[in-house]
Amino acid sequence: MSSPLLRVRNLRVEFALRGGQTLRAVDDLSFDVQPGETLGIVGESGCGKSTLARAILRLTPIHSGSLEFDGKRYEQLTPRQMQPTRRAMRLVFQDPLASLNPRWTIRDAVREPLEIFEPAMSRRERDSEVERWLDRVGLGAGYLARYPHELSGGQNQRVSIARALIGGPRLVICDESVSALDVSIQAQILNLLADLQRETGIALLFISHDLSVVRHISRSLLVMYLGRMVEYGAAADTFANPRHPYTRTLLDAVPIADPARERARRLATGPTVGEVKGEAGSTMHSLSGCSYRPRCRSATALCKITTPALQHGVACHHALTPSL
Amino acid sequence: MSREALLSVEDLSVEFKTRRGRVAAVRSVTFELAAGQCLGIVGESGSGKSQTCFAIAGLLPQSARTGGQIRFKGRELLGASRADFDRIRGREIGFIFQDPMTSLTPHRTVGAQLCEMLQHHESISGAAARQRAIEIMDRVQIPDAEARFSMYPFELSGGMRQRVVIATALILRPALVIADEPTTALDVTVQAEVLRTLRAVVAHAGTALILVTHDLGVVAGSCDEVAVMYAGRIVERAATDTLFRDPQHPYTRALLDCRPTLEQEAGSRLQTIEGVPPSPSSMEVPGCEFAARCPVVMPVCTTARPPLTQRRPGHAAACHQEQSA
Numbered sequence: 143m144s145s146p147l148l149r150v151r152n153l154r155v156e157f158a159l160r161g162g163q164t165l166r167a168v169d170d171l172s173f174d175v176q177p178g179e180t181l182g183i184v185g186e187s188g189c190g191k192s193t194l195a196r197a198i199l200r201l202t203p204i205h206s207g208s209l210e211f212d213g214k215r216y217e218q219l220t221p222r223q224m225q226p227t228r229r230a231m232r233l234v235f236q237d238p239l240a241s242l243n244p245r246w247t248i249r250d251a252v253r254e255p256l257e258i259f260e261p262a263m264s265r266r267e268r269d270s271e272v273e274r275w276l277d278r279v280g281l282g283a284g285y286l287a288r289y290p291h292e293l294s295g296g297q298n299q300r301v302s303i304a305r306a307l308i309g310g311p312r313l314v315i316c317d318e319s320v321s322a323l324d325v326s327i328q329a330q331i332l333n334l335l336a337d338l339q340r341e342t343g344i345a346l347l348f349i350s351h352d353l354s355v356v357r358h359i360s361r362s363l364l365v366m367y368l369g370r371m372v373e374y375g376a377a378a379d380t381f382a383n384p385r386h387p388y389t390r391t392l393l394d395a396v397p398i399a400d401p402a403r404e405r406a407r408r409l410a411t412g413p414t415v416g417e418v419k420g421e422a423g424s425t426m427h428s429l430s431g432c433s434y435r436p437r438c439r440s441a442t443a444l445c446k447i448t449t450p451a452l453q454h455g456v457a458c459h460h461a462l463t464p465s466l
Numbered sequence: 467m468s469r470e471a472l473l474s475v476e477d478l479s480v481e482f483k484t485r486r487g488r489v490a491a492v493r494s495v496t497f498e499l500a501a502g503q504c505l506g507i508v509g510e511s512g513s514g515k516s517q518t519c520f521a522i523a524g525l526l527p528q529s530a531r532t533g534g535q536i537r538f539k540g541r542e543l544l545g546a547s548r549a550d551f552d553r554i555r556g557r558e559i560g561f562i563f564q565d566p567m568t569s570l571t572p573h574r575t576v577g578a579q580l581c582e583m584l585q586h587h588e589s590i591s592g593a594a595a596r597q598r599a600i601e602i603m604d605r606v607q608i609p610d611a612e613a614r615f616s617m618y619p620f621e622l623s624g625g626m627r628q629r630v631v632i633a634t635a636l637i638l639r640p641a642l643v644i645a646d647e648p649t650t651a652l653d654v655t656v657q658a659e660v661l662r663t664l665r666a667v668v669a670h671a672g673t674a675l676i677l678v679t680h681d682l683g684v685v686a687g688s689c690d691e692v693a694v695m696y697a698g699r700i701v702e703r704a705a706t707d708t709l710f711r712d713p714q715h716p717y718t719r720a721l722l723d724c725r726p727t728l729e730q731e732a733g734s735r736l737q738t739i740e741g742v743p744p745s746p747s748s749m750e751v752p753g754c755e756f757a758a759r760c761p762v763v764m765p766v767c768t769t770a771r772p773p774l775t776q777r778r779p780g781h782a783a784a785c786h787q788e789q790s791a
Contacts, residue, residue: 154577186653187624258610294742324510324680326739329724333736351653358733378732395658396728397683401707463685 145213146174147315147345148198148231153207155190167193169369171207172452175313175362180339180346182360184353184392190369191349195317198347199233200224212312229259232306236318238298242290242305249286252276252304259309275304296327300334305337315347320355322358332399333360338413353396357381365389368433377457385456385463387438432459471498472641472674473522477534479546480517480526489747491517493698494534496774501641504668504675506689506706508682508721512746514698515678519644522676523561524551535547539641557587560635560673562645562664566627569634570619576603576630577615583637602633605670607663625656629663637669643668646678661688686710694718697744697755699773704781714783715755754786762787 155168167190175181183191196202198209200217202386209217216227228377232255235241242251252272256263263271273283279300290298299319306314316335320328332355339346350356356377362378373386384390398404432450434440440460450457480492489783492514499505509515520526522536524546536543538559546554555561563569571579584590590598596615603611606629619627629647635643647755648664648773649657665688668675677689683707685692692709694717703716713719723737744751754760756769766786774784 186655294745296742324743325682325721326510327723327742329726329736329738332726333738336733336735353654354726354728357728358730358736360732381728381732391655393728395655397658397681397687399660399682399686399722399725399727400710401686402711404683408687 144176146210147177148175148347149189149208149210150174150198151208151210153194153197153209154205155193155202156205158429166369168197170224171366171371173364173374175345175347177312178339178343178345179362180348180360181362181364183347183349183364184351184356186351187367188368189366190270191351191366192317194366195233195315195349196348198315199231200229209215209351225259229255230312231301232311232314234299234302234314234316234319236322238295238302238322238334239290241302242298244290246289247286248276248281248288248290248293251290252303252308255305255309264271271308272304275308278299278338279304294327296323296330299323299327299331303331303334303338307342310342311344312347313347317349318351319348321350321352328355335359344402346354353381353392365392366462370433370457371452372434372457373455374452380455385459385461387440387460387462388434390462391437403406432457470500471537472501472503472539473499474537475518475522475535476537478518478536479533480514480521481531481533482527482529483531484747486747490640490698490750491746494780495698495700496534497693497700497703499642499674499676500675502672503691504665504677504689506685506692507676507691507695508680508685509679509695510680510743512697513695514746515695516646519561519646519678521675523559524548525561525571530549532747556583556635556640557638558640558642560638560640560643561644561649562628562631562635564625564647564650566631567619568649569631570627572619575616575618576622577617580615580630580634580637581760583634587638590619599633603630603780604710605667606630606633606636607659608633618697624652625660628652628656628660632660632664633668636671636673639671640673642674642676644676644678647680648677650679650681657684677726682710682725690756696719698746699755699784701756702783702786703774708781712781714777714781715756715785716760716762716787718783720761721778722759754784 151172153171157167159165161269169313171194193202194356195458197204208215216224249272252275253268256268256271269319276282276285281297281300295337309342320331323331348356348359360377363380364371364374365373367388373389374381384393398407432445435445445457450459476496478492478495482489482491495518507515521532522543524543532544550648577599581595584598592783593674600611601613602655608614608626638642649660652660661684679685689706692704692706693700694715695715702718713722720739724739727738744755753768753770754772757763764786770782774782776782
């Protein structure tokens with residue numbers, strides 16, 4: 143196996159709260175992203191997905207653990223030393239309109255990364271790169287002088303993607319990047335990301351609450367619950383045979399766009415399809431043992447005492463056996 | 467339809483005048499809804515699905531110009547006065563918005579907000595109102611309703627807040643509830659629960675429901691019938707099963723195909739609809755609004771608009787193409 147592009151070990155991110163409490167947003171996460179692959183990260187709101195993205199990019203301080211990019215540790219680097227790594231790791235946000243400067247033209251927005259990362263490049267070279275990238279994301283030179291408010295959500299997201307890919311990064315983190323788009327536009331953007339990945343060999347870290355989208359795009363999958371990883375493995379295996387009760391629940395809750403099959407599923411699994419007891423707890427009140435146990439239907443006394451460690455890709459004392 | 471329509475919308479149009487010209491948000495929308503029936507309205511942003519609902523509930527801004535008819539229990543709602551709507555909204559038509567945080571008042575307890583609804587519309591004692599509020603909170607499966615009665619919205623999770631909003635919409639037992647993307651802001655597990663609750667409460671009370679969503683999956687499990695909207699018009703309407711099994715309009719087919727599912731081969735290329743939906747402010751075209759993106763477009767499509775016509779009983783589509791397999 144080739145060496146990983148991104149290596150995260152025992153990453154922990156904490157926030158201090160009033161009254162001396164700490165909120166552990168990311169708790170002991172370890173995983174790899176291989177060059178050119180896509181790792182999908184799923185979980186409910188508040189599970190720490192976005193904090194994880196910010197921590198990887200060093201946009202939020204980490205409490206402990208190590209971060210390694212292309213074989214080089216970077217969690218301790220100064221902002222100046224971080225510069226080459228930042229160039230290679232980019233981010234595409236959820237809301238393209240909010241992440242683009244409204245007073246900049248599309249040309250300005252896409253050119254900015256080059257101005258930061260390629261100070262030696264001439265203006266002409268930069269502009270021709272900008273044009274090349276706009277073309278590649280399907281927008282063309284006609285959009286250069288326009289402003290974000292003149293573009294649709296999907297078009298602005300194409301601009302954000304051009305901005306994230308210009309200058310040749312090796313890892314792009316997509317944080318709910320297609321969640322705000324209409325389904326027809328979502329499909330266009332997902333296809334575009336797949337094309338660009340094939341052409342440029344970038345690795346993607348794809349964060350989403352939408353399991354269908356994540357399944358479509360990911361080779362590996364990491365399921366998070368309240369800051370911890372509960373399941374981690376090949377996406378195809380995990381979707382076919384989820385082993386953590388939480389993963390099972392997430393999958394069962396996805397509405398199926400087919401009334402006959404939706405009914406069949408309800409009959410097969412009883413009226414409790416997708417049922418979880420209650421909602422995600424809070425990272426603020428740490429529980430003894432497994433943090434999923436208040437919602438888990440398989441929970442036993444053991445789950446109350448010992449936090450299950452991740453073993454063979456699943457962190458559960460009562461991992462479901464693959465149904466073959 | 468043998469049952470008399472509870473709601474009948476005929477040739478509804480909603481327009482706004484802006485600095486940049488006329489914006490036609492809803493164009494010639496016609497449909498009927500029987501008592502106790504559940505209709506899903508599906509469409510992308512700007513398709514006019516929310517504006518249609520706002521028109522029914524009298525929630526359009528003053529600047530909106532409307533045309534057509536909206537008959538509810540035999541009364542004309544279009545052009546009804548503000549005072550009329552104050553009596554109708556809440557008591558006869560309940561409304562559930564997408565964001566439960568902005569549809570509840572932050573500085574009053576959820577109990578107080580539920581009781582206010584009752585006391586505004588009925589002469590009822592405080593104790594009786596409290597009793598009714600707790601009953602409806604139980605019905606929408608808010609655990610420990612008694613205790614949560616005195617909580618503020620911020621003390622509840624998103625899913626619980628949306629249950630409170632559902633309770634508020636249903637407490638006066640309206641004949642019709644309109645839910646505009648009620649679960650879009652919620653996590654998938656919570657969405658499943660909230661939808662289940664909404665279905666159960668509505669079925670129990672015999673309430674008619676209009677469920678507006680962009681998610682065909684949500685419609686599949688919840689609605690008797692579906693109307694698909696595109697560029698301000700209904701382009702297809704059918705019983706839910708029929709629509710999914712045998713979609714007639716190319717837009718409906720494309721919508722069903724472009725969504726990644728948990729079953730299809732991962733990494734396969736997604737079907738897309740080329741281009742973008744026309745914006746509501748774009749010029750009126752003589753033909754079909756979908757023609758520019760349609761994979762099976764014909765010359766006639768750009769010159770004449772296809773009317774919404776019956777393909778078979780209970781299934782209508784607005785397309786020049788003959789019924790396709």
